[in-house]
Amino acid sequence: DAPYSIQPARLKPGKYRNVTGNSALALGLIAAAQKAGLRMFCGSYPITPASDILHELSKYRRFQLTTFQAEDEIAAISAAIGASFAGALGVTGSSGPGIALKTEAMGLALMTELPLVIINVQRGGPSTGLPTKTEQSDLFQAVYGRNGECPIPVLAARSPADCFETAYEACRIAIDCRTPVILLSDGSLANGSEPWLLPDVNSLPKIDPDFATDPAGFMPYKRDEKLARPWAIPGTPGLEHRIGGLEKDALTGNISYDAQNHEKMVRTRAEKVRRIADRLEPTEPFFDPAGDVLVIGWGGTYGSITQAVIEARQTGLRVGHVHLRHVFPLPNDLTDVAARYRNVLIPELNMGQLRFHLRGQLGLESVGLNKIQGKPFHVAEVRSAIESLARRKHLPAEQEIA
Incomplete structure (x- = not known):
């Protein structure tokens, strides 16, 4: 009873x-x-x-x-x-x-x-x-x-x-x-x-620091396939090199003010981070792989979103859920996944930062559910937003659900 x-x-x-x-x-x-x-x-x-x-x-x-x-x-x-x-x-x-x-x-x-x-x-x-x-x-x-x-x-x-x-x-x-x-x-x-x-x-996945130990042909900014430079422990004979915040030569590590070298180093550091996305597992949405609404979340909203999606699907809606661990760089296939749904909802405890981030990085249009009260989402808040969005046929870009 x-x-x-x-x-x-x-x-x-x-x-x-x-x-x-x-x-x-x-x-x-x-x-x-x-x-x-x-x-x-x-x-x-x-x-x-x-x-x-x-x-x-x-x-x-x-x-x-x-x-x-x-x-x-x-x-x-x-x-x-x-x-x-x-x-x-x-x-x-x-x-x-x-x-x-x-x-x-x-x-x-x-x-x-x-x-x-x-x-x-x-x-x-x-x-x-x-x-x-x-x-x-x-x-x-x-x-x-x-x-x-x-x-x-x-x-x-x-x-x-x-x-x-x-x-x-x-x-x-x-x-x-x-x-x-x-x-x-x-x-x-x-x-x-x-x-x-x-x-x-x-x-647990293997982690290999792969310290540089061989002085033969050592160059402090000679890179591997991941564009990572050698990690040389100070005091290792023959591996002495400069280090610090001034721009470095793309191979020797000496201080460099050369214009072309600076652009090369900036683009190389950016490409090194971008390539992380190439090694991520394919994005597989929870629940429906295509349908009415894809809910994209990140961080501590996971529990509220998951339960809200479960309850929304019980009403007959087709809803998927992607929860991002990698916020930057973003998964390469995220745009293709989102294209399988009529609408994309992004609940987050801010004024829409992930929504703007996805639009800027991927051109991905979405609708935000935003709360800035120092409290997590209630399941009912997210479920209501999913149901409201699923009923709409035409949405203006960059809209927020109140």
């Missing part, structure tokens, strides 16, 4: 433990460093809601892990870059205001082409904003928020448990491609918890 009944969870058999988003991020970083055979260094400055990542990592020093609470955000990321230069996996974390302070050093990490993972646990903004509330308003900051042509891969986790896999993937890309990588989480993921199926560590 109870008004509600809760069915047993349909979970894959295995051993589970409870994780928060922040604790899962920490474990993903450790797993990646161990798989790569690297020491890990995390330099951070306390800030809500990211501080627990540093706290969690400090418990695992037995895994060749150094945690450093710096005097400020700039010192934190600069120390992490130095650790990467020395042959460790450098990591730094913060929230939106702290990421703003780190941006100059992020450009340095890109110019030096060293592995670095930068975690942004988003909160309500701007400025101090709503430190204890969730939001998705730092997408533009992550993709575009630096001086100069400074492309950095951006990944986003979708659930507390998914934070592990996303952190591992961010480290793999950073090491393989010799680039800083930004990982976006948010307050609801960071402090939310769920059961996490313990992975088989032997089945």
Whole structure:
């Protein structure tokens, strides 16, 4: 006679433990460093809601892990870059205001082409904003928020448990491609918890730092098929080279003010990031592969969107769901997938940043469902938007559903 009944969870058999988003991020970083055979260094400055990542990592020093609470955000990321230069996996974390302070050093990490993972646990903004509330308003900051042509891969986790896999993937890309990588989480993921199926560590993807060791023919900016330059640990005989924020010669690494060389280096760094999309798995929508509405989401809206799509399909609508882990570069086939649906809906906890990003990068027209209240979506809000959009036959471009 109870008004509600809760069915047993349909979970894959295995051993589970409870994780928060922040604790899962920490474990993903450790797993990646161990798989790569690297020491890990995390330099951070306390800030809500990211501080627990540093706290969690400090418990695992037995895994060749150094945690450093710096005097400020700039010192934190600069120390992490130095650790990467020395042959460790450098990591730094913060929230939106702290990421703003780190941006100059992020450009340095890109110019030096060293592995670095930068975690942004988003909160309500701007400025101090709503430190204890969730939001998705730092997408533009992550993709575009630096001086100069400074492309950095951006990944986003979708659930507390998914934070592990996303952190591992961010480290793999950073090491393989010799680039800083930004990982976006948010307050609801960071402090939310769920059961996490313990992975088989032997089945985790291989990560090979592939340090340069042979001085014969060594050139610090001679690139491999991924356009990654050699990672040479300081002090290795015969591998001495210049490093820093000034533009470098495309092969020798010497400081260069040559106009053609600068354009070549800018385009090469951009192409290196673009090629990441060529190695992504094909995009497979959840639920209907074609139909009335495709819902594209990213980050912590995953749960609300998934349940809303399930309920909308129960009314007879044909609805698909794509949840992006790779925000930049975007999957190459995303435009083709979206073309199989009459309408595209993008729910996000901001004023439409992913919607504008997709339009600018891919020319993809969509309709936004936007909420900026420091709270996640209710399932009913997303379901109502899906049903409303499915009933419409002709839509003006760049429309937002109230």
